[in-house]
Amino acid sequence: SQELEQSPQSLIVQEGKNLTINCTSSKTLYGLYWYKQKYGEGLIFLMMLQKGGEEKSHEKITAKLDEKKQQSSLHITASQPSHAGIYLCGAGAFGGGADGLTFGKGTHLIIQP
Amino acid sequence: NAGVTQTPKFQVLKTGQSMTLQCAQDMNHEYMSWYRQDPGMGLRLIHYSVGAGITDQGEVPNGYNVSRSTTEDFPLRLLSAAPSQTSVYFCASSWGIQGALGYTFGSGTRLTVV
Numbered sequence: 001s002q003e004l005e006q007s008p009q010s011l012i013v014q015e016g017k018n019l020t021i022n023c024t025s026s027k028t029l030y031g032l033y034w035y036k037q038k039y040g041e042g043l044i045f046l047m048m049l050q051k052g053g054e055e056k057s058h059e060k061i062t063a064k065l066d067e068k069k070q071q072s073s074l075h076i077t078a079s080q081p082s083h084a085g086i087y088l089c090g091a092g093a094f095g096g097g098a099d100g101l102t103f104g105k106g107t108h109l110i111i112q113p
Numbered sequence: 114n115a116g117v118t119q120t121p122k123f124q125v126l127k128t129g130q131s132m133t134l135q136c137a138q139d140m141n142h143e144y145m146s147w148y149r150q151d152p153g154m155g156l157r158l159i160h161y162s163v164g165a166g167i168t169d170q171g172e173v174p175n176g177y178n179v180s181r182s183t184t185e186d187f188p189l190r191l192l193s194a195a196p197s198q199t200s201v202y203f204c205a206s207s208w209g210i211q212g213a214l215g216y217t218f219g220s221g222t223r224l225t226v227v
Contacts, residue, residue, distance in 0.1 A: 001172065033215050042203060043156075045215035088156065090216075098163045100146035100171050101205075101216065105155035 002027045004089055006104035013079050014112050021107045023089030025070040032072045033090040033101060034063050043088065046074075076109075084111045115139050119204050119219035126194040126226045134189040134222050136204030144207045145187040146171070146216070147179065149200040156203065162187055194226045 003026040013019045023032065034046040047056045052067025060077045076083055086108050090101035120135045138145065146161035158171030160179040168179050176198060178190040187206075191198060201223050205216040 035215075035218075042220040043205075043216075043218040045217065048215050090156075098144050098161075098207075099169065100144075100148075100158040100161035101156075102158065102172075103148075103156040105153065 002091060002102045004091060004102055004104035006087075006089060006107050008107060009105070010108040010110070012110045012112060015080060016078055019076050019079060019109070021074040021087050021109075023072045023074070023104055025091055027070070029065065029067060029070050029072070029091055031092055032063075032065055033092075034072070034074055035088045035090060037086040037088060037106070039085065079111050081111050081113065084109055117204055117206055117217050117219035119202075119222050121222060122220065123223045124225070126191070126224065128194060128196060128226060130194050132191050132194065134191070134202055134204075134224070136187045136189065136219060137185050138187075138206040138217070139185065140206060140208070140217065141184060142206035142208040142217070143184070144216075145181065146205050147177070147187070147189045148203045148205065149173065149198075150203060150221075151200050159189065159202075191224075194224075196226045198224065199226045200224060 005024045007022045032049045035043040037043050049065035055064045062075045065072045086106045088103050088106045090103045117138045143164050147159040148156040150156045157173045159177050162168045162181040165181050165184050181187050201221050203221050204219045207216040
């Protein structure tokens with residue numbers, strides 16, 4: 001079965017600083033999803049990457065997919081308190097995720113004022 | 114547009130009791146799935162469905178049953194609750210082969226089994 005390893009497990013960053021979260025898959029990636037979860041709440045979809053080399057941005061969050069390394073990175077520029085939460089990467093076994101998603105264990109992000 | 118609605122939001126069960134967690138979506142999504150989230154374990158897939166009448170097991174299906182009689186509803190049944198099933202349960206739905214809009218998640222059900 002596919003496993004996703006996220007690093008770091010937790011991150012404390014001063015407000016205004018940049019940060020990167022990584023997600024590495026044990027198998028070929030056919031699509032990689034990034035979600036954000038506020039503590040005690042549901043998951044919010046950030047973006048999905050499908051092709052190697054693909055890069056997407058949403059506000060100050062940018063994600064890239066490196067197919068060869070079976071890895072994706074999520075980069076936040078000029079972090080704000082609203083960026084705090086748990087970031088989760090997910091992947092489907094056959095691209096569209098029809099058979100559900102496998103998730104990493106998450107990266108807990110704390111923004112210090 | 115309600116999205117994915119999960120009920121109840123909170124539930125306390127006694128060991129051995131049964132219950133059904135409800136999940137409904139109003140987006141005409143084909144794909145639906147159930148996950149449980151436990152501290153240090155992330156989200157784990159319990160069951161999924163690719164359409165009405167079709168369901169299959171995920172990573173941790175033991176102790177849970179599902180059915181999908183309509184496109185909109187995907188209930189999760191706990192047959193005989195055990196303390197190990199104390200968790201936060203999320204239902205999600207998506208559509209299309211590409212799934213570029215990702216899965217939409219419900220707000221979760223917090224279940225405690227005592």
